[in-house]
Amino acid sequence: MIDEIGRMELEGNGYTELFLNALNSFENVVNRYPKLTKFYSTFRKEVFETMSDFFREEFRKLNFQNIINSLFDRDICNKENPKSKITLTHANQISAAGIHYNKVTFFREAGKFFEDVTYVDSPVILQLIDLLSEDDVASKEYLPTAKDLKQKIIGLPKNIEDKFDSARFIEKMMRKVESIIGGEVGEKAGRIEFEKDGYIYSVKNISDGIKSFILLLLLLKKNILLKNTLLVIEEPEVFLHPNWQLKYARIIMDFVKGGITVLLNSHSPYMIEAIKSYVSLYDLEDKFDVYFTHNGIIRKVDNSNEKTFEKIFNTLAEPFSEIEKLEKEVQEKKGVKEYQENEKEDIDEEDIL
Numbered sequence: 221m222i223d224e225i226g227r228m229e230l231e232g233n234g235y236t237e238l239f240l241n242a243l244n245s246f247e248n249v250v251n252r253y254p255k256l257t258k259f260y261s262t263f264r265k266e267v268f269e270t271m272s273d274f275f276r277e278e279f280r281k282l283n284f285q286n287i288i289n290s291l292f293d294r295d296i297c298n299k300e301n302p303k304s305k306i307t308l309t310h311a312n313q314i315s316a317a318g319i320h321y322n323k324v325t326f327f328r329e330a331g332k333f334f335e336d337v338t339y340v341d342s343p344v345i346l347q348l349i350d351l352l353s354e355d356d357v358a359s360k361e362y363l364p365t366a367k368d369l370k371q372k373i374i375g376l377p378k379n380i381e382d383k384f385d386s387a388r389f390i391e392k393m394m395r396k397v398e399s400i401i402g403g404e405v406g407e408k409a410g411r412i413e414f415e416k417d418g419y420i421y422s423v424k425n426i427s428d429g430i431k432s433f434i435l436l437l438l439l440l441k442k443n444i445l446l447k448n449t450l451l452v453i454e455e456p457e458v459f460l461h462p463n464w465q466l467k468y469a470r471i472i473m474d475f476v477k478g479g480i481t482v483l484l485n486s487h488s489p490y491m492i493e494a495i496k497s498y499v500s501l502y503d504l505e506d507k508f509d510v511y512f513t514h515n516g517i518i519r520k521v522d523n524s525n526e527k528t529f530e531k532i533f534n535t536l537a538e539p540f541s542e543i544e545k546l547e548k549e550v551q552e553k554k555g556v557k558e559y560q561e562n563e564k565e566d567i568d569e570e571d572i573l
Contacts, residue, residue, distance in 0.1 A: 280327040284317055288324065297322050298516040334450040334481065338372060338439060339365040341454050343431035346412065346423045349374065373438040374410065380443050389478050390440050396474065397437050400467050401430050405437045412438070428459035436471060447479035457488035469494035477502050485513075489536045496529055 250256045288296050297304060297319060306317045318325040345366055380386045398404055403416030405423075412423040414434065423434060439445050453472075457465045469491055472482055486492055499508045510528045511518050512535070521527040 281324045285324045335448045337450045339452045378443040450481045452483045457491045462490045465490045466494045473498035
């Protein structure tokens with residue numbers, strides 16, 4: 221009954237108000253029959269607790285539905301598997317949401333997990349940092365992750381509890397990143413600058429590859445990347461030379477070794493092979509999982525990282541087979557052309573004779 225009342229209220233029919241009026245009428249009856257007081261008090265308490273839980277979940281469902289509609293254009297589900305579950309973290313709280321045919325079916329608290337989550341979509345955000353500062357743009361619903369990242373990299377450093385251990389880790393990682401890009405990052409009057417060989421450059425005027433490392437530097441400087449935090453990175457290899465992909469992979473695995481959880485997706489054999497090697501080098505097998513995505517389905521092959529890696533590398537090698545076929549066609553075409561040219565030369569010699 222309570223669920224139905226809540227549903228009607230959320231649809232704007234106002235039946236909850238009628239129900240509360242009925243409760244008040246019931247209270248008037250209880251006033252005339254005191255023996256019902258205990259029963260009424262228990263009943264009223266259970267009703268309001270149930271309604272509170274119901275409306276809390278329904279409110280979150282509606283808000284999460286609005287986010288999905290805005291960010292994913294009302295289309296987040298896999299076409300072949302329209303039912304899914306999403307885990308969300310915020311302010312040291314983990315929540316679970318169910319989605320069926322792009323409609324949120326439930327949203328409820330599920331305990332504590334990460335203290336903070338940082339999503340890095342692209343280093344291009346450093347190019348757009350001023351644009352994201354404008355309220356009329358930054359407040360758009362489709363930029364929540366960009367807004368969060370922008371606030372972290374230009375805001376005040378986060379307070380940390382275990383200052384000694386965290387400070388040592390942050391300092392160590394900053395030195396490693398700076399050694400790769402050959403310079404340091406600073407801020408002046410809200411402007412992010414890169415200093416190298418005595419010259420100072422605006423972050424907007426440097427390569428996107430260097431920006432990829434500068435983003436990590438800024439997150440370190442602001443005490444964002446600490447133990448029990450989650451860092452999500454989308455295809456970091458996009459702007460990186462193969463040699464720098466290997467260096468980036470090492471930085472990422474240093475993060476993992478330091479207690480930071482990293483969720484990363486990649487299509488680069490260099491990046492994936494490097495991560496695989498550092499997992500073994502750092503003895504991180506018990507802290508590492510790899511998954512293979514095909515046709516929108518994410519899975520682990522026989523629950524084995526090794527077999528999943530094998531599947532990934534076989535898949536990434538498929539284009540090379542296509543290139544070999546293409547080269548073979550080119551060679552065959554060259555062979556035909558050379559044969560035709562030789563035939564023409566033979567005919568010309570016969571005409572001379």
